[in-house]
Amino acid sequence: MALDSTGTFGVGVQRNRMAEGKLSDHELVDATRGGDESAFNEIMSRYRNPLTNYLYRFLNDYEEAVDLAQETFVRVYFALDRYHTQYAFSTYIYRIATNLAISEIRRRKRRKLLSLTGLFQGEDDSDVEFQPTDGKMLADEELVEDERSRTIAKAIAALPEKYRVPVILRDVEGKSYDEVAEIMELGLGTTKSRISRGRALLKEKLQNYL
Amino acid sequence: MVNEHNNLPETEHIEVGRLIGTLGRVQAPKDFDFQVRARIAIGKPQEKRASWFPATVRFAAPLGLLLAVGGYVGYNSVYSTDVASVPVVAYAPAEPGSPVNNPVAQDQPVVNTEVIADQTLAEAKPETTPDRILKTGQKTPAVTEPKNEKPGGGSYDTAATDSKKINAPDIDDLAPAPKRVLISAKDFLSSIGVSASSTGTGGRIQSVGGSAAAVGIMVGDVIESISVQTRTIRVTRDGKSLAFSIR
Numbered sequence: 001m002a003l004d005s006t007g008t009f010g011v012g013v014q015r016n017r018m019a020e021g022k023l024s025d026h027e028l029v030d031a032t033r034g035g036d037e038s039a040f041n042e043i044m045s046r047y048r049n050p051l052t053n054y055l056y057r058f059l060n061d062y063e064e065a066v067d068l069a070q071e072t073f074v075r076v077y078f079a080l081d082r083y084h085t086q087y088a089f090s091t092y093i094y095r096i097a098t099n100l101a102i103s104e105i106r107r108r109k110r111r112k113l114l115s116l117t118g119l120f121q122g123e124d125d126s127d128v129e130f131q132p133t134d135g136k137m138l139a140d141e142e143l144v145e146d147e148r149s150r151t152i153a154k155a156i157a158a159l160p161e162k163y164r165v166p167v168i169l170r171d172v173e174g175k176s177y178d179e180v181a182e183i184m185e186l187g188l189g190t191t192k193s194r195i196s197r198g199r200a201l202l203k204e205k206l207q208n209y210l
Numbered sequence: 211m212v213n214e215h216n217n218l219p220e221t222e223h224i225e226v227g228r229l230i231g232t233l234g235r236v237q238a239p240k241d242f243d244f245q246v247r248a249r250i251a252i253g254k255p256q257e258k259r260a261s262w263f264p265a266t267v268r269f270a271a272p273l274g275l276l277l278a279v280g281g282y283v284g285y286n287s288v289y290s291t292d293v294a295s296v297p298v299v300a301y302a303p304a305e306p307g308s309p310v311n312n313p314v315a316q317d318q319p320v321v322n323t324e325v326i327a328d329q330t331l332a333e334a335k336p337e338t339t340p341d342r343i344l345k346t347g348q349k350t351p352a353v354t355e356p357k358n359e360k361p362g363g364g365s366y367d368t369a370a371t372d373s374k375k376i377n378a379p380d381i382d383d384l385a386p387a388p389k390r391v392l393i394s395a396k397d398f399l400s401s402i403g404v405s406a407s408s409t410g411t412g413g414r415i416q417s418v419g420g421s422a423a424a425v426g427i428m429v430g431d432v433i434e435s436i437s438v439q440t441r442t443i444r445v446t447r448d449g450k451s452l453a454f455s456i457r
Binding site: 041044045048049051052053056057062065066069070071073074077078148149152153156167170171172174196199202203206209210 | 222223225226227229230231232233234235236237238239242243245246249250254
């Protein structure tokens with residue numbers, strides 16, 4: 001095997017595979033540990049959007065969600081040496097994000113801070129759904145969809161933590177029951193029970209849309 | 211099919227899940243990676259801690275209260291004006307035939323005239339004692355004034371301002387003023403050569419000399435009561451109550 005430009009065997013081949021998106025999460029972690037910063041960039045590109053979306057649905061606050069998603073990657077970066085590959089990397093990073101989000105929720109409750117998002121709430125006290133601006137007017141149908149999305153998001157955000165996390169992971173992020181159970185460090189039965197209970201609570205609030 | 215966990219039909223669960231799944235997905239901002247890199251460049255994140263202020267208040271407020279109460283109690287115990295817990299101030303009129311000057315009277319039983327140190331002013335009932343013994347306790351703010359039958363009445367304020375100087379009660383205004391002897395417990399003890407300190411239940415004798423030593427009073431005795439009138443002092447020694455007449 002020929003030496004690449006950095007004098008390390010196999011790095012060039014690894015970069016090619018990375019460019020093709022073939023490297024597994026564990027391989028990217030190993031590469032990052034070895035000092036390959038582009039491997040960590042690849043990790044971020046894979047998880048930044050799912051994590052941001054997950055945290056947004058959890059917190060119902062886009063700015064906070066982005067902040068915590070970034071914080072998640074920073075913590076992962078500095079804790080890579082302690083990461084064990086016995087767990088799926090996605091489980092690992094979602095668990096960190098979940099813990100950060102739960103801490104944030106509890107901090108909010110403790111401090112009882114006034115939420116600045118309240119300034120942007122409408123008269124019906126409904127939260128403003130984050131919508132990337134696209135510069136075009138919304139059609140009536142889109143307005144209805146927007147109203148429904150806001151209602152659903154508000155209902156999810158109102159769920160107790162222990163139901164909110166599994167419901168979002170399962171129904172928003174599309175994780176399997178096993179993955180949800182691993183992220184929450186719960187048994188499979190308990191996880192399914194919480195998802196069912198969370199859905200039942202949502203059903204009561206979203207009766208009009210079912 | 212029925213869900214095993216809450217008896218909700220599985221189809222409804224699927225509907226709820228599908229409804230949630232229709233939510234749009236938000237994207238990370240374009241500078242997301244840059245921001246993460248910037249944070250990494252700053253260094254390892256510190257655990258977010260609650261502000262020091264609430265924790266300080268949480269511990270400082272009770273501590274301050276404790277110190278204030280402790281300081282108040284400590285100050286009062288250290289700088290107490292008590293000389294001894296013998297709250298007796300006696301008035302002994304120096305009249306002919308009075309027990310003070312009558313050796314025969316001194317031989318009378320002490321019990322009849324002694325005043326218990328811990329008694330309150332009300333309990334002492336000075337009006338009923340034959341020799342007009344008045345007393346005031348350390349914690350008694352005032353000494354009784356004689357009932358003033360004149361219109362307009364009097365005030366207890368004068369007594370409250372100086373509890374150790376007691377006006378002789380029931381003195382006939384027309385009669386010549388008798389020679390009055392004002393003796394406090396402290397003065398009496400000093401006069402017989404006794405110094406005592408407060409023990410809470412009485413005065414523990416610290417030193418003895420003079421006539422007190424002559425009659426057998428010893429250091430360590432705890433004063434129960436003093437009768438200035440009969441010049442008698444009752445003490446507790448080794449659990450026994452002893453009475454001494456000072457000559």
